[in-house]
Amino acid sequence: MSQPKRIFQIPLLRSLLLGFLTVIVVACRPQAAAIVPTAIPTLTAVPRSTPLPALPTSVPIGNADNPFRLIVHPNTKPESDKIVTDLETAIEKKTGWVVKIELVETDAAALSALCASTADQPAIAWLTGLGYIAANAKKCGQPQLLVSRGTGKDAATGEIATIVVRRGISALSDIKGRIFCRISNTDLISWVIPSMMMEAAGMDPENDPKTIKEYAEPADLVKAVSSSTCDAAAIPDTLLAELVTDDKTISAKVSSLTSSVAFPYSVLVASSDIPLSIVTDLNDEWVNLSKDRLLNTNVSELLGQSALVPAKIDELQPFLDFAASTKQDFTQLGS
Secondary structure, eight states: OHHHHHHHHHHHHHHHHHHHHHHHHHHHSOOOOOOOOOOOOOOOOOOOOOOOOOOOOOOOTTBTTBOEEEEEOOSSOOSOTHHHHHHHHHHHHHHSOOEEEEEOSSHHHHHHHHHTOOSSSOEEEEEOHHHHHHHHHHTOOEEEEEEEBSOGGGOBSEEOEEEEEETTOOSGGGGTTSEEEESOTTOIIIIIHHHHHHHHTTOOTTTSSSEEEEOSSHHHHHHHHHTTSOSEEEEEGGGHIIIIITOHHHHTTEEEEEEOOOEESOEEEEOTTSOHHHHHHHHHHHHHHHHOTTTHHHHHHHHOOSEEEEOOHHHHHHHHHHHHHTTOOGGGTTO
16 A cells, blocks of 8 residues: 555655756846837037127227327316317318327326327327326326427426525425425425425434424525524525525525425326327427417416427436335326
């Protein structure tokens, strides 16, 4: 009985083994890869070249649309605009260049306009001596012409200040702790120039004189010094003989101490952007206008000249050297 049972168990075992192997084979069979849809590429527009905007065309200087700017702080306020328009017309007729004369109320405004000039819009300006010092310090242009006043041996291109003192004062440093008199704190001869002279000597003009008094005229200053009301004052050198030297009563009590370099009345300064040939033409025409029988008066109302003469840098150098000796920063003027 035991034999049949064993025979039956063997086939059953084989069946189970065969089923198990079938499961393993199916499980190890490679699976089909998942199908992923291909992304559709985004189309990018191809850049196309487009024409650049046209560059603005520079307007040539010296014509009606872009005239030369001539800046003037007039010696006296013109009575009529015709004075300016007549000069503009005369310059254009003789040179072919259109010039626009602009009158300004201060020397600082003329300096500012000159230093703001460009190659496309250059400027020329008539400046005082102080204005020229600043223009030179800022490198805003070159001197062209000088205003000359007087005739013959009395002709001069600038003003000289002479400091007069009461007897007993022999040096500028002796003014320390004393009374200095002037016309005003803006007067060129009686204060601006002597204060620069003090600075060049290492003094402080605001504090070294113990007291500062003001008078109306140069003659009043001399009288105050002669009476010892003032210890020192500055007057135009051209008045020294009349007010001091030739008056024995005054000269017994007052003497001249020292004199300044000449401060130019007015200097024509041209921007370095203007071609030399054009500057030369304009310089020549200004000289011609100052001699013209009909237009001389127009120029004189603006500049107060007896004549216009060429500016020579070597002749102006002592003036610039004096300015440098004061140690002032003249680049700040007109800013």
